[in-house]
Every structure is written in C-alpha cells, then in structure tokens.
Amino acid sequence: MTSKSSFLKLQKEDIKRRIWSISLSMLAFFLLYTLVCAMRVSNYGKISGSNDWNYRQLVNFMGPNNEYLMMITIVASVVIGLSGFFYLHSRRKVDLFHSIPVRRERMFAAVYINGLLIYLVPYLINMLLCMVILSINNYMTVEVFVTALFTFGVNVIYYCLMYTVTIIALMLTGNIVVSFLGSMVFFIYGLFVTWLIETYFTSFFRSYYEFAVFDKLYATLSPIGSYVKITSLLRDGGVNLNQLFSILIVVALTLALIAFAVFLYKKRPSESAGNAMVFEISKPIIKLALVIPISLAGGIMFMSISNNDSKGWLIFGLIFSLLISYGIVETIYNFDIRKAFSGKYYLLASALTVAVIASIFQFDLFKYDSYIPKKKNIETMSVVIYGLDNQITYYNYYGNTNRYISPQEYQLNNMKIKDFDSAYSIVEMGIEYLDESKDIPPWLTEWNEKEYRYIVRYNLKNGKEVHKQYVVPIDVSYDHLQEVFEDLDFKKGHYPIYNWEVSSIQMVSSYNDFGEKSFSLSLEDKSKLLGIFKEELSALKMEEVSKTQPVAKLQFQTRDISETYYVYPSYTRTINFLKEHGFDAVSVSEKDNIEKIVIQNPNALYKDDKDKVESLQIGEKEYTSPESIGEIYSSLVSDEYYHNNRILIDVESSINVTVTFKLDDYGNHINKWYYFRKGEIPDFVKKDIGIQ
Numbered sequence: 001m002t003s004k005s006s007f008l009k010l011q012k013e014d015i016k017r018r019i020w021s022i023s024l025s026m027l028a029f030f031l032l033y034t035l036v037c038a039m040r041v042s043n044y045g046k047i048s049g050s051n052d053w054n055y056r057q058l059v060n061f062m063g064p065n066n067e068y069l070m071m072i073t074i075v076a077s078v079v080i081g082l083s084g085f086f087y088l089h090s091r092r093k094v095d096l097f098h099s100i101p102v103r104r105e106r107m108f109a110a111v112y113i114n115g116l117l118i119y120l121v122p123y124l125i126n127m128l129l130c131m132v133i134l135s136i137n138n139y140m141t142v143e144v145f146v147t148a149l150f151t152f153g154v155n156v157i158y159y160c161l162m163y164t165v166t167i168i169a170l171m172l173t174g175n176i177v178v179s180f181l182g183s184m185v186f187f188i189y190g191l192f193v194t195w196l197i198e199t200y201f202t203s204f205f206r207s208y209y210e211f212a213v214f215d216k217l218y219a220t221l222s223p224i225g226s227y228v229k230i231t232s233l234l235r236d237g238g239v240n241l242n243q244l245f246s247i248l249i250v251v252a253l254t255l256a257l258i259a260f261a262v263f264l265y266k267k268r269p270s271e272s273a274g275n276a277m278v279f280e281i282s283k284p285i286i287k288l289a290l291v292i293p294i295s296l297a298g299g300i301m302f303m304s305i306s307n308n309d310s311k312g313w314l315i316f317g318l319i320f321s322l323l324i325s326y327g328i329v330e331t332i333y334n335f336d337i338r339k340a341f342s343g344k345y346y347l348l349a350s351a352l353t354v355a356v357i358a359s360i361f362q363f364d365l366f367k368y369d370s371y372i373p374k375k376k377n378i379e380t381m382s383v384v385i386y387g388l389d390n391q392i393t394y395y396n397y398y399g400n401t402n403r404y405i406s407p408q409e410y411q412l413n414n415m416k417i418k419d420f421d422s423a424y425s426i427v428e429m430g431i432e433y434l435d436e437s438k439d440i441p442p443w444l445t446e447w448n449e450k451e452y453r454y455i456v457r458y459n460l461k462n463g464k465e466v467h468k469q470y471v472v473p474i475d476v477s478y479d480h481l482q483e484v485f486e487d488l489d490f491k492k493g494h495y496p497i498y499n500w501e502v503s504s505i506q507m508v509s510s511y512n513d514f515g516e517k518s519f520s521l522s523l524e525d526k527s528k529l530l531g532i533f534k535e536e537l538s539a540l541k542m543e544e545v546s547k548t549q550p551v552a553k554l555q556f557q558t559r560d561i562s563e564t565y566y567v568y569p570s571y572t573r574t575i576n577f578l579k580e581h582g583f584d585a586v587s588v589s590e591k592d593n594i595e596k597i598v599i600q601n602p603n604a605l606y607k608d609d610k611d612k613v614e615s616l617q618i619g620e621k622e623y624t625s626p627e628s629i630g631e632i633y634s635s636l637v638s639d640e641y642y643h644n645n646r647i648l649i650d651v652e653s654s655i656n657v658t659v660t661f662k663l664d665d666y667g668n669h670i671n672k673w674y675y676f677r678k679g680e681i682p683d684f685v686k687k688d689i690g691i692q
C-alpha cells in the first residue's frame with residue numbers, strides 16, 4: 001500500500017509541474033479535432049445514405065489518415081516527451097529528484113505514464129465530443145464508431161513509439177537544445193537517408209526507377225515515415241493481415257525501446273547534466289551517422305547547382321560539407337569551437353567512407369545499370385509504356401475511397417506477363433542504348449519523339465522484385481513492342497476494365513465530338529457489353545492504335561469514379577451494340593460532315609523571284625472542296641488522340657490544322673484541331689502553305 005501510495009504521489013507531483021502541457025494538449029485536440037469535425041458537419045448538412053459522399057468524407061475524417069490527428073500526435077510526442085524529464089538537464093534538479101528514496105524504474109514509470117495520459121485523456125474526451133456531434137446530425141453509425149476506435153488505437157501506438165524515441169534522445173543528451181535536435185534527427189533521419197539514396201541513384205544511374213525501390217526504407221528508419229506509411233495503407237486498402245503484422249512489429253519495437261530508455265535512465269550519470277552528450281560510447285556512432293550522409297548530400301547539392309555534369313563541383317561539395325558538418329558536430333559535443341577538428345581519425349574515417357560511396361555511384365562499381373536478372377530466375381514481368389492510353393485514369397479500388405494512383409503504380413502491381421521474351425529483348429536493347437549514351441548526364445536522358453520509355457518490373461521466382469527503366473529508340477524496338485502490346489497478360493495489367501465486376505458498373509455512356517448518349521442498361525445488357533468490349537480489346541492490334549482513329553469513346557461509371565476507353569473501327573460488335581441502343585458512333589465522323597479545313601504553317605519560307613529574297617511568313621490556306629477535304633482528312637490525326645498515344649504516332653507538329661464540322665442543317669458547327677501524320681502532307685498543301 002505504501003509503495004502504491006508513493007507511486008501515485010510521484011504522479012501527482014509530476015502532473016502539477018505539467019499543467020501547461022495538459023492545457024496545450026486539450027486545446028490542440030479541441031481546435032483540430034472537435035471544432036474541425038463540427039465545421040465539416042455544418043458544411044455537409046444532412047445525410048442522405050451510408051453511401052453519401054458527405055458521409056464517406058466524415059468516415060475518412062474519423063479514420064487513421066486524419067492529418068490533423070497525425071500532426072497533434074507527432075508534436076505532442078516531442079513536447080510531452082521533453083517536458084517529462086526536463087530536470088535531467090539541470091544538475092541541481094537531478095540531485096534533488098534522485099535524492100528521493102524511490103527506485104529509478106518507479107520514477108521513470110510515473111513520468112512516462114503521465115506523458116501517456118496527457119495525450120490519451122484529451123484525445124478520448126474530444127473523440128466522444130465528435131461522436132456526439134455526429135449523432136446529433138445523423139452521421140453516427142457502427143462503421144464510424146469502429147473506425148474512430150481503430151484510429152484511436154493506431155494513433156496511440158505511434159504516439160508511444162515517437163514519445164519513447166524522444167525520451168531516448170533526451171536520455172542520450174544533457175542539454176535541452178541538443179535533446180530537441182536529437183529527437184528531430186531520430187524522427188527525420190530515415191527520411192533524409194532515403195531521400196539521399198534515391199537522389200544518388202537518380203543522378204548517377206540511368207536505369208533507376210524510383211517506384212517501391214526504397215518504399216520500405218523510410219518507413220523502417222523513421223518513426224514518422226512508418227506512421228505516414230501505415231495510415232496511408234489503412235486508408236487505401238482497409239485492414240489486412242500484413243498491416244496488422246506491421247502494427248504488431250511497431251508495438252514490439254516500442255516495448256523494446258521503452259526497456260532501452262529505462263536502461264539508459266538507470267545508467268545515466270547525474271553529473272552529465274548540462275553536457276551535450278551523456279555517454280561517450282554514443283559520440284562516434286552519432287558523429288559518423290550524421291557527417292557521412294550530410295557530406296554526400298552536400299556533394300550532390302553542389303553538383304546540381306552547377307547545372308551540368310561537373311565532377312569538380314561534386315568533389316568540392318563532398319569536401320566542403322565534410323569539413324563543415326564535422327566541425328559543427330565536434331563544436332556541439334565540446335561546446336568549444338577550438339575543438340572543431342579534434343578526433344582526426346574519425347575525420348579520416350568519414351572522408352574515406354564518403355569517397356568510397358561517391359565512387360560506387362560515379363563509376364557504377366557494382367554494375368547497377370547493366371544488371372538484368374537471368375531469364376531462368378524470372379517468373380513474370382511487368383512493362384509500362386509511357387505515352388500510351390493517357391486518357392485512362394487509374395484508381396485503387398479498395399477501402400472507403402477510390403484513390404487515384406499513377407498509371408505506373410497500377411500497371412506494375414497488376415501486370416504479370418508470363419511469355420516475356422519480347423519484353424526481355426526490349427530490356428537488352430535498353431542496356432545497349434545506355435552504353436551508347438553513357439556520356440549524357442542521366443537527368444538529360446528523357447524520352448522524346450524518337451524514343452520509347454519503358455518501366456520494367458521483374459517478378460523473380462524467389463519472391464523478390466526488381467524495378468528498372470530504359471529508353472530505347474523506336475526503330476529497334478517497335479516489333480518487340482508490338483508483341484508485348486498484343487499479349488493478353490499485358491492488356492489485363494494495362495487496362496483496368498479486365499478487373500471489373502459487372503455489378504460494379506453503375507452507368508454507361510458513349511460520346512464523340514458530335515453526339516453523346518447515356519444508356520439505361522439492365523445487368524444482362526451491361527454484362528453483354530462488357531464481354532463484347534473486352535473481347536475486341538483483347539484482339540486490338542497496335543497497328544490500329546497507331547494508324548487509325550477511334551470513332552467514339554465509351555465511358556463506364558463505377559462507384560464514384562469513371563473511366564474512358566476508345567472505340568476503334570475494328571470494334572464492330574461494340575459499335576453495333578451502341579447503335580442498337582441509340583448511338584451511331586460511325587456516321588457523324590465522316591468527311592461529308594466537314595465544312596472546311598484551315599491549315600497554317602507558322603514558319604513558311606517564301607522566295608521573292610524578283611529580288612531573290614527568302615523570308616519567313618505565316619502560310620495559311622482554307623480548303624472547302626470535297627476532293628481536297630477527302631485527301632487531307634485521311635492524313636490527319638486529332639491532337640487529343642495524338643497526345644494520349646504519342647509514343648505510337650509521329651506527326652508534323654509544326655503544322656496547325658483546324659477542321660470545322662457541321663453539326664446540323666441550321667448552321668451549327670464545331671472546330672477541332674488536328675495534326676498531319678508524319679510524311680503524309682499532300683503535295684498541293686505543301687505548295688499552298690510554303691513548305692519547301
């Protein structure tokens with residue numbers, strides 16, 4: 001009983017010293033949680049159903065990806081962590097506290113638990129207030145309640161992690177400023193190192209592709225990175241075993257860190273108060289961990305600022321940053337600028353390490369760019385082709401929201417090409433092309449009209465994944481690209497429609513420049529259309545994509561998103577289905593509906609025969625005769641279609657073409673913009689607009 005009484009007394013005395021942090025915590029939760037919740041409910045108004053957009057937004061607000069709660073959790077972990085053991089920075093206060101006849105473990109526990117309560121109690125109070133607000137406005141459901149409780153659990157777990165890390169930083173240091181800097185280093189060190197590694201890979205390796213290569217590194221090395229990562233996953237995909245396992249790992253790590261913090265507290269000398277660092281053994285470790293990456297960051301920064309591939313500025317930046325960072329760390333350690341370069345052996349070790357790492361990247365000592373897994377070790381491949389079907393929007397279809405994701409992320413995750421000989425051949429060509437362009441800086445090697453850019457993922461038989469990107473000239477890779485495009489495994493990963501369930505389709509519509517139609521289809525009709533469209537999409541040849549134009553677009557509405565697909569002339573069954581349901585996709589786009597075509601050459605070259613003088617002028621010509629229109633129109637491609645498939649289409653981009661279509665017999669018309677396909681400008685047009 002006496003022991004329990006003394007523990008509660010310790011807690012009570014500690015709470016008295018921390019009233020300000022309690023008030024600050026309560027105010028933060030009220031302003032950024034309760035008040036924001038009330039404002040959102042006020043803006044959204046009354047609910048119309050569990051699928052209502054407003055309702056989904058409030059579920060997300062109560063969910064784990066609430067940025068306001070995350071910000072409170074991060075800031076509170078630092079402020080409350082530093083305030084709990086503030087006395088360790090004063091020798092007088094340390095002597096006073098440690099003279100109390102209580103074991104250090106018990107004293108640590110009293111302060112640590114109070115720090116948890118200062119976060120937990122205001123959080124719970126304001127969460128209940130939010131639930132009351134939601135209940136009054138008919139937004140409160142079992143889903144909201146469970147989501148809020150689960151979010152509470154996740155935030156508490158990560159608060160404990162970051163709170164404990166802050167305490168460890170405080171235990172290792174003897175000065176409040178250094179303690180704060182130390183906690184910031186622990187928080188962002190992983191993010192900084194991940195950024196640095198990716199920057200070096202991007203700057204020196206042409207085949208490097210950033211997606212998922214270091215995706216887990218920042219989450220492993222940084223508490224904040226782990227926090228952001230897990231909340232994003234929970235938002236996008238809900239709860240699954242992998243995420244629960246990750247959370248359990250965080251719980252286990254936090255418990256281990258708590259034990260480590262207690263160990264440091266017990267071992268911490270009282271006379272270390274006021275020193276920069278408490279334990280001598282930690283000094284060289286932290287010094288090297290800071291100086292080496294800061295030096296590397298300085299090297300790449302100076303090279304980037306020079307705006308060219310300057311190895312001289314890289315070397316200067318490495319040396320300059322090494323000396324500055326080493327001197328600052330030593331000055332902080334000793335509180336004496338005269339000892340800025342003490343410990344010369346550590347300075348030498350830092351310099352050698354920086355030189356080795358920089359050389360690995362500069363000279364590609366491990367042959368990263370030329371590495372390609374052996375065929376026998378590959379199970380499947382994923383291939384992303386830039387500049388193909390840019391009209392398609394990709395989403396993550398899990399969880400409460402359909403979050404937009406990049407085409408690269410979607411395709412790499414969903415594509416599994418089993419017959420990958422052609423894809424592998426493209427990679428081999430890409431490596432050869434890397435050798436040919438090795439003197440060009442990586443950041444200047446970007447795809448253009450004469451090159452394809454590919455992103456490749458090798459899915460290895462041992463479960464590992466390797467991501468690379470390559471730039472390959474069109475003329476050497478076209479045949480292999482064609483085989484890849486026509487592979488059904490490629491299309492299933494490239495076009496999301498293959499992964500849809502008929503029941504998820506809510507609305508279907510079709511349109512082109514001259515008309516549109518929304519269809520009222522039964523489930524059977526939707527199933528029939530989807531089946532027909534996928535069959536014809538599976539049979540689509542790359543030559544048709546590059547040589548023809550679609551006659552219409554087909555738009556599918558699923559949940560709260562819509563996706564658009566082209567209807568090509570070869571899709572006869574799809575076109576017939578649309579016609580049977582009231583939309584004629586073909587007749588409206590014929591050349592007979594064209595009033596005129598205006599062609600402009602902004603850089604026309606004209607010669608004055610009399611004075612023998614050449615001059616640049618704007619060459620423009622309007623065509624209205626059916627014969628001229630027919631010949632010109634067959635050589636055109638719409639600018640919208642070109643920009644969505646520019647990797648497959650080559651155009652005369654300097655020539656502007658405006659086509660005027662008549663919509664009806666009452667004088668209504670519409671202007672559309674086109675390009676001539678490369679090399680297909682009729683001779684009479686060249687003469688009329690001044691092309692020599």
